[in-house]
Amino acid sequence: MENDLFSASRLFFCAADIYMLYRFFSTMFKKKRTSKVTIVLTITFTILMFLENSLGLSWLNLMTVPIIYYVYVILMFRVSLTNAVAYTIIFYAIFACGKEVSFEILYRLLTNILPFYVPPWFTSGGIYFLLVEYFVGFMFLVYIEKYTRKLEISDNDSFAWYLLIVPIFSLIISVNFIYLDFPKERYMQIFMCVGAFLLFFTNAAIYIVLEKYKDVLNKVKIAELSLVKQDMENEHFQKILKINERYQCYMHDINSYFNSFRLLALNGDNEKIINIIDELKGNIKKETEIVIYNGNPVLNAILSERVIKAKEVSVELSIFVEKFLKIDFISDADLISMMGNLIDNAIEAAEKCNKGNRLVDVKLFMGTNYFLVLHIENSYSIMALKEGNRLLSTKSDPKHHGLGIGIVNSLAEKYGGSLNLEERENKFITTLTISCFS
Template sequence: MENNLFSLSKFLFCSADIYMLSRFFASIYPYKTSLKNRYIYGISVTFIIFMINSIGSSALNFTTVPICYYIFVLLLFKVSLTNGIAYTIIYFAFVGGREVLFELLYRLIIHNLPLYIPPWFTTGGVYFLTVEYFFGYLFLLYIEKYIKKINITNNNVFSWYLLIVPILSLMISSCFVYMDFPKPFSVQIFMCSGAVLLYFSNAAIFIILEKYTDMMNKIKYAELYSVKRDMESEHFKNILKINDHYRCFMHDVHSYFGSFRLLALNGENDKIVEIIDELKGKIQKETNIAIYSSNPVFNAILSERITKAKELEIEISLFVEKNIKFDFISDADMISLFGNLLDNAIEAAEKCEIGKRNVNIKVFMGTNYFLIFHIENSFSMKVKKAGDKLITSKSDSKHHGLGIGIVRSLAEKYGGSLNLIQKDDLFLTTLAVSAFTEG
């Protein structure tokens, strides 16, 4: 009967671990499964961890339990593979730090009070383990209170730097466990106080770094919003300018028709053709600003690059399928995706001889599910490769060549791909992004 109760308590502790893990991630990332599936996954992973613990191997626990945590996180939350690894390790470091802290506190009590604390894997140790888990739950609520207010993105590379402090502090505090506990009471207090401060500093530094990351993301968003606002303003000005030109033309159109009538009656047809050609050229010159799509940001991206290409004597060919929707791509990502690819194509074409500078752009729906952005540009340099990846040919390789990496990352974010092919003196770029993937 006692063994059954002990086994039940171990299963409940495993359940508590999974519950606190899910609460930790729920304060950062949204769920992607129904409540029913959460319970199914939770019970399944709890049972697996319970079976692992029952074997009684610390090495096995240390290597397999984090993997179980990671799989559970991927099943429940909308988290990237890399961020899932980073935050699972952070959580596991918090749990390990708690266990080390309580081990030192138990030693302090045993050495100074007439109290016996049995090992946690015995029936008597369950009560002390309950206290430890209750403290762990309060610690989780403390962290949750702050990080719930922070917007942590899935492409947060900074999360890997968050691993440094918890892992390092766990290593330091673990060394205390393998050291002989000092005999002087003052040294014992000093060691345990240091362990407590080290443990709580983990949470404080973790929250500070997350807030810093959130602040930097907001600054970046503000800068991109400013760019978007300027683009939309320029787009609106261009439309007003074109409308003004056409209003002037429509105002004079009756005078033109009157002149054409008189010239026609006098048989001066050549003069009519001459005036029409002159008028056509004037209209084209004054309304040189084209509207390529209904999306102001995408239109501004194309307008800016096409104007630049014409200045560099690059022949531009453009096809944009009608009624294409770009709403599923955020404005910031649109600037990074299309802007980087167009800049690369124009820079490559510029290095070719005048008369051989060409950029052919096509934007269309490849299927009902994918938006295709295809560029063919003239190319005069040999492509450098490292395996399957292209290497920039620019001398300042440290700062250049980042654009393609950004585009690849964003293509994956939108469930698509980026293909780069060199074919003789042409360079072919094909970006495909899913119109049904959330950005």
């Protein structure tokens, strides 16, 4: 019997194994290599698999193939070490060990039932049967991809460990199937073959079900956080409406005050005028802290509330608002979300600095006739966490607080603009640009 372990056909099947591994992970995780490096790594690991397989030792395959898979995944994809372990074992249980064991038992059954001989996989004659095995495995992978592509899988998710319960047990059972003597009774042979294939398909089915369950849990969690955020925005909106209502009351009475000032001035009662102005100024400052930055009352209320907040935490907040801003095209709720979130973040970052260095500078102006620009510079003491080019929250509950920047990003896109966050020397710079003709 001619041994065909060291041949071009075996190299082809090793390449197929690496390619299927690549396909499995690429539907869930982002690549971190260029196309050229990807090709080089894939060829390298294919040759490594080929050399290892050429030894023809099953026990060695069982130990070293998962390690080869794992190293390839770590080098190729943006995935945590623990997630790489979990999903490599899942892949190995389904598309390597599970597939091979199922077809090995099927070939044993066919050898006993049919009048022709099914040659071993490591011989030239066995290559044709391997083609069937790999074709079925590849089509099964394509079927699974339809589900995994729709899932939002975290790069580092502890839930992945729960997915290993069935694959690990199936690996143990599959190994026992291989090393057990094939039963002599025909019904037991069929039972063993059916059991192996059921184990193969059940692994994939349970994996899909658990992944979809995890995906649903993630979406529910995001929805809950969004509702919390929405409640916070609604509460904030009501507060601003209240401030705006007070502001409008003062503006409504301004004519009455002017008429009173005129009569008092004609009578020469200047001291009385001063007393009324001082009292009025004190009431306005005490109740609303209103400063008229712009003709838009909601924008005035947003900025006035931040002035109060900044004073409470000893942050020096300076605000410049250019005259004749084009801002009426932004809805009140969106204005609160964008301006409020970004200025709040700046104040909270500055608050963590030493006293005397708690600075926030806010500028709102027209970049051109077509773009509205919110430019914020603030001091900070804690370096921002980064994931690639994306800045992460440094707050104690980043998953909750991180929604703010995400909302602003979405709204910036809604209005045909962009949000840019930048660290420069001792300042954190936020620039929100919005198209006036979105």
